[in-house]
Amino acid sequence: MKTKRILVWFRNDLRLHDNEMLVEAVAKSDSILPVYFFDPRYFEDARVGALKTGVARGQFLLESVAALRTAFQKLGGDMLLVYGKPEDHIKQLAEQFEITEVYHHREVGPEETLISTHVEDLLWTLKINLKHFIGHTxxxxxxxxxxxxxxxxxxxxxxxxxxxxxxxxxCFLIPEEIAFVEVEDWGQIPDLKQLGFEWDGVKLDNYADGxxxxxxxxxxxxxxxxxxxxxxxxxxxxxxxxxxxxxxxxxxxxxxxxxxxxxxxxxxxxxxxxxxxxxxxxxxxxxxxxxxxxxxxxxxxxFFDEPDFENVFKNMDGAAVIPELENWKAAITGHPIVDRYMEELNTTGFIPHVGRMLVATYLIYVLKIHWIYGAAYFEEKLIDYAPASNWGNWANVAGIGKDVKSKNTFDLDKQMKILEISISDSPSFA
Structure with missing residues (x-):
């Protein structure tokens, strides 16, 4: 009798606790094959003058994948690590390990959703179902x-x-026992240099261990x-x-x-x-x-109440360098509080919400630079980057989100006043 093997495709769900996808896979299979893909698109692609993933988040990701792998090893198994696009490898993995079903968490970003669609289409040719879970909310x-x-x-x-x-x-409980598909070579975790980052081996100055x-x-x-x-x-x-x-x-x-x-x-x-x-x-x-x-x-x-949003985005690729934008990125605008927060972002990968609102306000309303440049730079630098939250917040600051009239989103007058006060009343940053 053929055993049921489920490939569990991990994405932004690198945990054992409260993981319905994992719990159901364990319950409904004879064995599971956990897999994580290091998709080169997230490390090689650059757009609007910014990378999709910066070195701080790259390090945090590697630490998080390594931690999940260790957790599986303590349960007597492992996690298969693959460098490449999921749609380039998933069909071969399904055939090689006689997979009967694939589980994964559904994303809401357009790029992530398209990847799921490609994988689903490929699996359909093998008559294998891609089951979607929603575990991010x-x-x-x-x-x-x-x-x-x-x-x-x-x-x-x-x-x-x-x-x-x-x-x-x-919350869903952590499975006490997991049966794993037998694999000869589980793959190696790449280092930052293998992912394309310039890195000297010194731990980055961020606040978080993955x-x-x-x-x-x-x-x-x-x-x-x-x-x-x-x-x-x-x-x-x-x-x-x-x-x-x-x-x-x-x-x-x-x-x-x-x-x-x-x-x-x-x-x-x-x-x-x-x-x-x-x-x-x-x-x-x-x-x-x-x-x-x-x-x-x-x-x-x-969600973006901006005419022809996709073409606006595309036309920014390869555009001329904007000196004011580069100064904003490099934390040398001359505005003390803006530079302080941008320096913190560049060195730690994190700034608090009030800092994000202030530097975004400065970019959009003082420097008069399109908000997409700022959102793309945050995508590269933030260690806590999440597509919906990042782009949604920037859209709200720019006044083109769906909630522009809500008093709970963005108060331009208040933010501008804070910026004005911080110039004259910030001796410690002068």
């Missing part, structure tokens, strides 16, 4: 109080109705800090000192930690310490992540 789409097509475009309405009428499901265990440990620390700092008076956040910042977004972006795990750990912390503004801030961030993902699921690139 706090709320499953079927648990929302409205169908995708009727999701409110205004975030405040989405938040109100979702919090009132939807429930957050409990991987599920590191993410959960970091979350525990954040919750302790979030409770502790709120038990004593703290200064009002400013552009210079933004206050408590929940730096869990990098692990969320690549799926080392699930949003539901964050939610329930925050709720547990609230049970111990009570609610406070820090915990509310973390939960609000999870809702914003959901909102942008569902907006792109609903509208696609139609």
């Amino acid at each position: 706090l709320y499953n789409k079927e648990d929302l109080p409205f169908p995708i097509k009727d999701i409110p475009d205004v975030f405040a309405q989405f938040k109100k109705k979702t919090e009132r009428d939807a429930m957050v499901k409990t 991987g599920e265990e590191a993410g959960l440990r970091h979350l525990e620390i954040l919750l302790q800090e979030g409770s502790a700092v709120y038990q004593k008076p703290i200064p009002k956040p400013t552009a210079d000192k933004p206050g408590f910042t929940a730096k869990i977004s990098a692990w969320l972006a690549i799926g080392c930690v699930s949003p539901r795990k964050v939610y329930w750990m925050v709720k547990a912390a609230e049970g111990r310490h009570g609610t406070n503004a820090n915990f509310n801030h973390m939960l609000l961030g999870l809702l914003w992540r959901d909102y942008f993902r569902f907006m792109f699921k609903k509208h696609g690139i139609g």
Whole structure:
């Protein structure tokens, strides 16, 4: 009797906990074949003067893949690592290992969705099903109080109705035992140089170590800090000192930690310490992540209320160098707070939300440079880059998102005032 083997295609879901795709694959197969593809398109392609993946996120990714591989090895198996496009290898892998079904998490970005379509078409020629899972959001789409097509475009309405009428499901447990397909050569994790990065072997100056265990440990620390700092008076956040910042977004972006795990750990912390503004801030961030993902699921690139968006984007490739843009990237604009945040972005791969709003405001409304250049540069540099959140936030700042009238998105007058004040009232950055 032929055994059932399921290929589990990992993408931005590099964890064992709360992973419905993995749990179902283990339950419905005789053995699984975990696979991760290092897709060269994410390391070789450059557009609009920026790479798709910068060295900081490249390092974080390698650490996260290595951590998941180690977790599988502790369970008696491994994860097959392949350098190449999924659509160039998946058919051969399915034939070689006699795969009966392929599981993967569905993405909402147009490029990622197209890759899934190519793989699905190839597998169809072998009469193998590609099963889609949705594990990147706090709320499953079927648990929302409205169908995708009727999701409110205004975030405040989405938040109100979702919090009132939807429930957050409990997390899936980590499988206690996993049977793995036998593989002679599981492949090697490439280093940064093999992915095309210039790197001297020194650990980059970022705040994050990749991987599920590191993410959960970091979350525990954040919750302790979030409770502790709120038990004593703290200064009002400013552009210079933004206050408590929940730096869990990098692990969320690549799926080392699930949003539901964050939610329930925050709720547990609230049970111990009570609610406070820090915990509310973390939960609000999870809702914003959901909102942008569902907006792109609903509208696609139609989310951008800009005529001929695709051609505008294409025409920017190979365009003449813009000196003001290059100064903005290099953190030498002469504006103290903008340069401070851009330097932080370039060296750590992270800046808080207030910093992102300020540097985006400066690029778009002071330098008068098209927002797409800024979004593309953030795509390269951010260690917590997530397509929907990054491009959605930039669109809101530029005033071409679907929620431009909401008071909860972007207040241009407020941001411009902060920029003006920071020039005259920032002696420490002068």
